[in-house]
Amino acid sequence: MPWFIRSKKNITTPTESKKDVKKGLWYKTPSGKIIETEELKANAYVSPEDDHHVQIGSQEYFDILFDDSKFTELDTKVESKDPLNWTDTKPYKDRLKEIKKKTGMTDSIRNATGKIHGRDITISCMDFKFIGGSLGSVMGEKIARAIDYSIKHKTPYIIITQSGGARMMEAAISLMQLAKVEAKLIQLADNNIPYITILTNPSFGGITASFGSIGDIIMAEPGALIGFAGPRVIKETIGRDLPEGFQTSEFLLEKGFVDMIVHRKKMKDKIKEVADMLMPIN
DSSP: OOTTSOSSOSOOOOGGGOOOOOTTOEEEOTTSOEEEHHHHHHTTTBOTTTOOBOOOOHHHHHHHHSGGGOEEEEOTTOOOOOTTOOBSSSBHHHHHHHHHHHHOOSSSEEEEEEEETTEEEEEEEEOTTTGGGOBOHHHHHHHHHHHHHHHHHTOOEEEEEEEOSBOGGGHHHHHHHHHHHHHHHHHHHHTTOOEEEEEEEEEOTHHHHTGGGOOSEEEEOTTOBBOSSOHHHHHHHHTSOOOTTTTBHHHHHHTTSSSEEOOGGGHHHHHHHHHHHHSOOO
């Protein structure tokens, strides 16, 4: 009998013996190693072999930073709309409807409050999976509300950036949020509330050029790409090769753009240390 002809027809494996392989069960590191996602999660989503910081969303940051992964989400009903009736390859309204359904989020940022090593902290965390973490009217409003909450409850305030910049579908309305947020941050400073920024990969556009760069302390994750325009655009504009490691957090630390690079596994401890330094508990 030829080797390619089955001796038995059909599949004979009993149903109870079959096993489903769940999606996302494994992760391939940049160096090519395959590890279990549970192992990755236990290591704060940092590849144990090459220390690569995997891009994660707001939920993962909240779980890592807040004590026992317990927090209260704020402003959950603030949602993106379509003030300009924008249409490109598809109407903005349809795009919003699709991304809300896919992500379960109302916009590209989430506000939460909880305890970090026993201290109350308020965090606004951007999420790249919602239209590239782009800045729109809702992001500006939610940051403003989080600042009001921090002032009212006297909690240090943190913004975790992860964005490609302004949301083109909201045009000038998007850019207006930069001034709005900076005005609210002045109120925060007037009330002696510390403002900490954590720049993660990627952090680009107007966010980096404005409120992402004016924290009392500016932290960054290792290897994060941070800048205004991307390296390819800059290279084509100036017609020159860029320095090695250009726009990485390590390069920017050397140039004085960020205050410190903090490993994700040490981020929680460092936040508590900096918060206590800037706003001692009486």
